[in-house]
Amino acid sequence: MRANAPIGILDSGVGGYTVARVLQKLLPHEDIIYYGDGGNAPYGNRTADDIVHIVGQILDFMAEQGVKAVGLACNTSSALIDRFADKYDFPIFSIVQAGADEVLRRGMRQVGVLATMLTTQTGSYPRLIQQADPNVDVFSQGSVNLAALVESGRASEEEIVAELQASLGQIAAAQPQLDTLVLGCTHYPIVRDIIARTYPQFTNIIDPAMGQVENMRACLAANSALNPGGGKLQIYTSGDCGKFEAMAEQLGLKLTGPAVYKRVAQPL
Ligand code: DGL
Numbered sequence: 001m002r003a004n005a006p007i008g009i010l011d012s013g014v015g016g017y018t019v020a021r022v023l024q025k026l027l028p029h030e031d032i033i034y035y036g037d038g039g040n041a042p043y044g045n046r047t048a049d050d051i052v053h054i055v056g057q058i059l060d061f062m063a064e065q066g067v068k069a070v071g072l073a074c075n076t077s078s079a080l081i082d083r084f085a086d087k088y089d090f091p092i093f094s095i096v097q098a099g100a101d102e103v104l105r106r107g108m109r110q111v112g113v114l115a116t117m118l119t120t121q122t123g124s125y126p127r128l129i130q131q132a133d134p135n136v137d138v139f140s141q142g143s144v145n146l147a148a149l150v151e152s153g154r155a156s157e158e159e160i161v162a163e164l165q166a167s168l169g170q171i172a173a174a175q176p177q178l179d180t181l182v183l184g185c186t187h188y189p190i191v192r193d194i195i196a197r198t199y200p201q202f203t204n205i206i207d208p209a210m211g212q213v214e215n216m217r218a219c220l221a222a223n224s225a226l227n228p229g230g231g232k233l234q235i236y237t238s239g240d241c242g243k244f245e246a247m248a249e250q251l252g253l254k255l256t257g258p259a260v261y262k263r264v265a266q267p268l
Pocket of ligand 1: 011013016041042075116119147
């Protein structure tokens with residue numbers, strides 16, 4: 001692992017900025033290569049085979065860039081990590097694992113997970129949490145449109161609330177004892193305040209981003225691979241470069257010079 005190699009961050013769109021901004025804050029000397037697959041988002045309504053195919057191309061690109069590690073910011077891809085992680089010689093960090101670990105670390109017992117449809121179908125959050133502690137109750141709920149609404153950057157609060165009512169509203173009503181909510185999609189922390197206002201029953205809201213970055217930091221430190229002198233951010237997207245640049249600034253990322261490049265991954 002070369003200390004001055006970049007770290008890759010991968011997401012279906014702008015959602016992974018919620019991880020990249022934590023990375024920039026905690027490890028400001030790391031070079032970051034961010035890939036946001038805006039041209040193929042939302043991932044959550046695609047098939048598992050399609051996601052594995054697309055993510056494989058992006059990870060091959062990361063390998064060409066010589067990354068020392070990849071943070072799979074996308075929960076939907078992380079839910080399928082066992083299908084591709086061992087093909088690469090750099091470590092790939094799952095955000096679903098980080099979210100499950102955070103639930104267990106905090107000792108939460110009544111847990112809701114809001115995620116994309118595909119992440120929910122894989123059952124990955126309940127499996128990882130309950131493998132470690134079968135006494136934790138976990139109820140997952142998929143949202144069809146929330147990631148796309150956030151990705152658009154143009155959705156009104158009413159539209160967000162309506163989508164929350166159609167998704168999260170179901171488990172909130174059926175399971176009033178739930179007090180913890182995992183934001184199981186990187187796009188959701190962007191509307192965290194709306195979620196908290198709409199469903200105050202969730203007094204503990206878990207964003208797995210911090211845990212995922214901590215996992216990367218621990219691995220790099222253990223391998224003496226923390227970068228002493230970088231700090232560059234390069235953004236690649238299959239989507240609209242102008243939008244990716246504007247939203248990076250809006251979401252609190254530090255842009256470092258000419259930063260956004262077009263690069264396309266092909267779906268099946
Ligand atoms: N942001 C991704 C996630 O964390 C996927 C959202 C989507 O594109 O459906 O799951």
